[in-house]
Amino acid sequence: MTKKHANWSPYDNNGGSCVAIAGADYCVIAADTRMSTGYNILTRDYSKISQLADKAVMASSGFQADVKALQKALSAKHLIYQHQHNKQMSCPAMAQLLSNTLYYKRFFPYYAFNVLGGLDNEGKGCVFTYDAVGSYERVGYSAQGSGSTLIIPFLDNQLKSPSPLLLPAKDAVTPLSETEAIDLVKTVFASATERDIYTGDKVEIVILNASGMRREYMELRKD
Amino acid sequence: MERVADSQRTLYPYVTGTSVVAIKYKDGILMAADMGGSYGSTLRYKSVERIKPIGKHSLLGASGEISDFQEILRYLDELILYDNMWDDGNSLGPKEVHNYLTRVMYNRRNKFNPLWNALVLGGIKNGQKYLGMVNMIGINFEDNHVATGLGNHLTRPILRDEWHENLTFEEGVKLLEKCMRVLLYRDRSAVNKIQISKITDEGATLFPPFSLKTYWEFSSFKNPTAGAEGSW
Numbered sequence: 001m002t003k004k005h006a007n008w009s010p011y012d013n014n015g016g017s018c019v020a021i022a023g024a025d026y027c028v029i030a031a032d033t034r035m036s037t038g039y040n041i042l043t044r045d046y047s048k049i050s051q052l053a054d055k056a057v058m059a060s061s062g063f064q065a066d067v068k069a070l071q072k073a074l075s076a077k078h079l080i081y082q083h084q085h086n087k088q089m090s091c092p093a094m095a096q097l098l099s100n101t102l103y104y105k106r107f108f109p110y111y112a113f114n115v116l117g118g119l120d121n122e123g124k125g126c127v128f129t130y131d132a133v134g135s136y137e138r139v140g141y142s143a144q145g146s147g148s149t150l151i152i153p154f155l156d157n158q159l160k161s162p163s164p165l166l167l168p169a170k171d172a173v174t175p176l177s178e179t180e181a182i183d184l185v186k187t188v189f190a191s192a193t194e195r196d197i198y199t200g201d202k203v204e205i206v207i208l209n210a211s212g213m214r215r216e217y218m219e220l221r222k223d
Numbered sequence: 224m225e226r227v228a229d230s231q232r233t234l235y236p237y238v239t240g241t242s243v244v245a246i247k248y249k250d251g252i253l254m255a256a257d258m259g260g261s262y263g264s265t266l267r268y269k270s271v272e273r274i275k276p277i278g279k280h281s282l283l284g285a286s287g288e289i290s291d292f293q294e295i296l297r298y299l300d301e302l303i304l305y306d307n308m309w310d311d312g313n314s315l316g317p318k319e320v321h322n323y324l325t326r327v328m329y330n331r332r333n334k335f336n337p338l339w340n341a342l343v344l345g346g347i348k349n350g351q352k353y354l355g356m357v358n359m360i361g362i363n364f365e366d367n368h369v370a371t372g373l374g375n376h377l378t379r380p381i382l383r384d385e386w387h388e389n390l391t392f393e394e395g396v397k398l399l400e401k402c403m404r405v406l407l408y409r410d411r412s413a414v415n416k417i418q419i420s421k422i423t424d425e426g427a428t429l430f431p432p433f434s435l436k437t438y439w440e441f442s443s444f445k446n447p448t449a450g451a452e453g454s455w
Contacts, residue, residue, distance in 0.1 A: 005235040008339075010332050010360055035364060040375055042356075043366045065329050065361030108333075 015198025017147030018059035020117035022125030026178045026209040029117035031059040034201040044201040056094040056118040061145030063111035091118030095128040102134030113144040140172035147192035147199040193220045236288040236339040242374030243284035248395035251423035252345030255399040259414035276427035281317040281346035286371040288339035317346025317353035329361030341371035378402035
């Protein structure tokens with residue numbers, strides 16, 4: 001019999017939930033601030049939200065080290081974009097860049113589950129949702145991460161977005177007002193925290209609209 | 224799957240150190256670790272320094288593979304030296320050193336050749352306190368108090384209860400001693416030879432090793448099965 005010894009995996013799941021909701025003239029992006037490994041909480045105050053451009057904000061859960069590397073790669077690419085084009089990248093452009101960046105590592109993926117929220121060129125709210133290898137879709141609202149299985153059906157029920165099969169295509173943006181959307185985000189995080197052990201401590205909410213960007217925090221259960 | 228004998232990578236650790244515990248306090252950072260170096264479950268070395276000062280503003284504590292830690296110290300020596308050779312009066316602070324370590328650890332995991340450590344980096348520069356952690360796969364964060372390994376299970380609940388921003392040096396040392404005592408009782412690879420070090424704006428101080436007072440005379444320590452019906 002060979003000796004059993006410590007082994008390692010290049011991946012870990014650090015948990016966390018991310019939500020984004022697009023409205024006619026705003027976008028709300030939110031994520032909790034807990035970082036876990038297994039049954040351990042590593043820290044209760046880690047931001048999963050990164051501002052990639054003036055009008056593009058990404059919330060990411062999954063493996064923290066990969067998420068950090070992804071954020072650094074994207075901001076480096078955005079810096080080059082600014083030097084070459086003398087402007088900020090649009091949210092749909094950043095969405096495509098994020099997809100390409102994820103797919104570039106298709107065979108040793110970034111274990112990162114992202115939602116990208118922002119305002120498009122018409123100032124309309126937009127949300128893009130991804131898997132770890134870069135397939136993505138523009139939607140009206142989305143949730144990713146450990147609490148997404150609890151959050152998505154609740155958002156489906158509350159927001160009743162038009163089917164993407166409808167012709168002519170209907171706008172996917174939600175009919176809620178900005179304050180209603182923020183309240184909904186607070187509700188879904190309070191609810192997910194009740195059942196998902198990887199979600200909790202605090203929720204960080206970023207609101208993008210015509211007048212710029214604003215941040216809000218709400219305390220969550222700490223158990 | 225490559226054979227272990229052909230491998231040039233660390234597939235498992237050989238000589239390891241156990242937990243490191245560190246906290247922010249009023250004037251800087253306090254860090255504690257014992258001096259044991261385990262070879263599997265054998266206590267192989269008993270005077271391993273697992274906390275070292277880095278540059279002018281930082282302290283580095285390590286658990287995990289001791290040789291990998293010593294390799295990391297060589298990287299950092301080079302980093303600090305080359306930074307110093309600019310002779311521009313700038314110096315790397317704890318934030319920069321931590322970020323460097325973060326990239327080294329993550330880069331090595333990407334090559335499937337990890338440095339088998341959990342590192343704690345604490346420091347203070349221009350009155351700005353900093354305390355962070357990195358592990359062998361590159362997970363990293365900052366907090367007011369951190370602990371590696373079993374310390375994360377056993378001592379962080381104590382720290383979450385008792386830590387506050389304005390701990391004096393004496394209170395901080397007392398809190399760390401409480402944590403190290405719990406580890407000594409409950410972590411089988413912990414030894415009763417402990418080093419505490421501090422870093423303030425005045426620089427780093429490594430205090431000489433000391434032992435904790437312990438009490439083993441509880442009746443259920445001496446006779447743990449007394450009163451357990453049906454046991455011999």
